[in-house]
Amino acid sequence: MAESWKVAGTYFESCNCYAPCSCVCLSPPSDGDCAVLIGWHVDQGEFADVALDGLNIALFAYSPGHMLQNKWKVALYLDERGTPKQQEALGKIFSGQAGGPLSALGPMIGEVMGVKPAAIDYHLDGKRRSLRIPNVADVEIEALSGQDGGDVTISNHPLTPVPGFAAVIGKSTRFRFTDHGFSREISDRNGFYSPFAYHG
Numbered sequence: 001m002a003e004s005w006k007v008a009g010t011y012f013e014s015c016n017c018y019a020p021c022s023c024v025c026l027s028p029p030s031d032g033d034c035a036v037l038i039g040w041h042v043d044q045g046e047f048a049d050v051a052l053d054g055l056n057i058a059l060f061a062y063s064p065g066h067m068l069q070n071k072w073k074v075a076l077y078l079d080e081r082g083t084p085k086q087q088e089a090l091g092k093i094f095s096g097q098a099g100g101p102l103s104a105l106g107p108m109i110g111e112v113m114g115v116k117p118a119a120i121d122y123h124l125d126g127k128r129r130s131l132r133i134p135n136v137a138d139v140e141i142e143a144l145s146g147q148d149g150g151d152v153t154i155s156n157h158p159l160t161p162v163p164g165f166a167a168v169i170g171k172s173t174r175f176r177f178t179d180h181g182f183s184r185e186i187s188d189r190n191g192f193y194s195p196f197a198y199h200g
Contacts, residue, residue, distance in 0.1 A: 005089070005098060005200050007045030007052055011162050012129035012193035013038040014139050014172045021190040023067045024157040034063045035184050037139050037177055038161060039131040040094065040196060041122045047089035047098070055079040055086060056120035057094045058131060060177060061109075067159065071110025075180055077133060080117040091115055099200040101163050113180040127151075127170070129193045136179045141170040141191025154192075167192040 015021055015036035017029050038059045045052030058077040063070045076095055078087045095115070096103035121132040127143035144152045155166035170191035177184050 002099070002200070003048040005045075005047040005093060005100075006198065007040075007042050007093060008197040009041045009043035009045070009195070010124060010129075010193065011038065011040045011196040012131070012141060012170075012191065013161070014141050014175050014191040015189065016175070016184065016186050017190045019144070019171050019190040020154060020169045021192070023063075024154070024159045024192075026068060026158055028066045029063070033065060034061075034067055035177065035182065036061050037131070037137055037175070039120070039122055039129075039139070041124075047093065050085050050089045052082075052086060052089060055082050055090060056122040056131075057090055058118070058120050058133060058137065059094065060137070060179070060182070062182060067108065072108050073111045073113055073180075074109050075113045076115045077118040077120060077136070078115065079120050082117075087117055093198065093200075100198040102161060102198065105161070127168075128173075129170075129191070136177065138174060138176045140173045141193065142173055143168050143170040143193070162194050162196040165194040165196065167194045 040057045056079045060075045062073045078090045092098040096106045123130045130140035146152045152169045153166040
């Protein structure tokens with residue numbers, strides 16, 4: 001019998017597409033390819049009897065073209081503060097192996113470049129979200145302001161790692177990723193953030 005699990009918290013992502021990212025509406029990426037970094041912070045979570053509160057996860061994904069027509073290369077980073085059991089649980093959940101919403105991404109992945117523990121610094125500051133992994137990633141996004149000064153959002157879009165939640169649209173103030181032979185440094189591109197809740 002599969003272990004029961006649930007995780008909930010906050011998520012954000014940034015990629016090299018212009019805002020809002022066209023990939024989420026099943027169109028080609030802005031620049032011909034798409035490099036995206038996704039971060040999650042677990043406020044509350046458990047996998048069987050393993051508590052996951054307070055841990056962070058990051059996923060880098062690269063598609064050389066249209067994300068539904070080209071297999072992705074991915075790398076998963078698990079909070080090094082977690083115990084081996086916690087890291088194993090996070091790996092199962094956020095790779096989609098444990099089921100849940102992220103399992104839908106499995107058929108799109110062509111190569112897993114690596115899964116490893118890392119020091120993941122995840123921050124929320126008002127309308128800003130940031131994530132840093134030393135010598136690997138440094139990303140920050142800030143929400144766009146709508147006509148009334150409120151958030152600009154998108155919901156019920158067909159390609160998202162957080163189904164069921166409206167995503168706030170933002171732009172990156174910085175995006176740097178260097179690992180597994182990739183080196184990408186850009187800014188003023190797409191960002192999304194929202195709560196998330198998964199279970200299985």
